[in-house]
Amino acid sequence: MITIEKLHKKFGSLEVLKGIDLQIKSGGVFAILGPNGSGKTTLIKSMLGMVIPNSGDIWIQGENIKKQWRYRHQVSYLPQIAHFPKNLKVAELLKMIKNLKNKPCDETSLVATFNLAPFLNKNLGDLSGGTKQKVNAVLTFMVDNPIIIMDEPTSGLDPVSVLELKKIILAERAKGKTIIISSHILSFIEEISDEIVFLLDGNIYFKGSVSKLKENTNKSNFEEAIASILTTSYA
Amino acid sequence: MLKIIRYSFFDLIRSSWSYVYLLFYLALGFVLLFLNNDISKSVITLMNIIIVLTPLIATVFGIMYYYDSREFIELLLAQPIKRTNIFLGQYLGITISLSMSLIIGLGIPFTFYGLLNSAAIWNFSMLLITGVFLNFIFVALAYNIALYNNNKIKGFSYVILLWLFMAVIYDGIFLISLFIFKDYPLDNFSLAATMFNPIDLSRILILLKLDISALMGYTGAIFKDFFGTMQGVIISLLTLGIWIIIPALNIYRKATKKDF
Incomplete structure (x- = not known):
């Protein structure tokens, strides 16, 4: 359970x-x-404590996260782009993050799923963007955390990996986990999400299920429904 | 925090830059000893190099490492670790690895030349201690600049300017003001002015230890006159300590507030 109350964030003069x-x-x-620029990433990063809000509160599992860090034992995060230290090997990074998470981790099946075994002894600096994102996915899903937050998880992934990612997300959902996801790929969202929130200029424009959104906008197609929000609000 | 120190330390000692830095000091040590053929003389020459070069390398290394690891910091921020531990851990990781390059790189050639049986061992140790202090101070300053500037180019320019100011310009301004106000008593002014520049302070600290009045210059002479050798050494070490603590505290303060 995550509760966000009156969350304000400004970057300089820009109110996000x-x-x-x-x-x-x-x-x-x-x-x-x-x-773009509606505040999705800022919202996600506020939940992780990476962005410090100007005002407002966030409770995760009943705990106010202001200046806290232990709640992150319950949260996994898959960032938009993955950048790792160049001189570390993949296996060493896995070991390091496991060491930091300080929880039982199971990465072997994930490494197999994403075909990462040949890269385990390669330097992270030598990997392609997509492979790095796969390593990132392994880091995110190897821990059994009740909350998983993903920011554009599909960026850079090939179609096979996107399919695998979708399977993993559905499996985690079946375990009763809370999964928060931001993405521009609407078909992906329509397929897996139970509830959506639509941000527009730093405010919540819509919150509810996909079918309710279609109903509200009188469209039969999710993409058209989103497009109609954008055109009416910017017109 | 120990985990972060360990990881940034190992990340750094595996980068080629650490080796270049280490080899540079090795070569420098051997060449100086070969040319001077005397440990005490080499220590003096080395002082002039360390005092100017260590800050430069520390600032450039510090800021490069921060910008290089920015995205990795974001990854770490999402892990269950205290925010401030990430930054202070990285800071210590860099300074420790830089200091190790310095100590090993200069220690090996000097030990080969019979440093351990020579009278210059304390002077040499003082030189290394000062070098380590300068590493801590200038990496901390570079980290401060990096935390306030997301723009790499800006950060790099500020860091180079900082070094140039401390190593060259400061002395110039200082000398000019001594010249202009030469009719007034300047003892206290020059004492205070020395405290505000860690490079000057280190120079005086080493010269006090070496006890070479001829090289001390005006400020050094005043320093010695005012404090005496022993007290002078302690005061300058303490001041260098303050030079570490204040920027390090500011890293701590800024790290709790910065957005990523």
């Missing part, structure tokens, strides 16, 4: 989040949508 109130209930896939 303008008082977000949001409740994300436990269990299920929760998608955060919105055009």
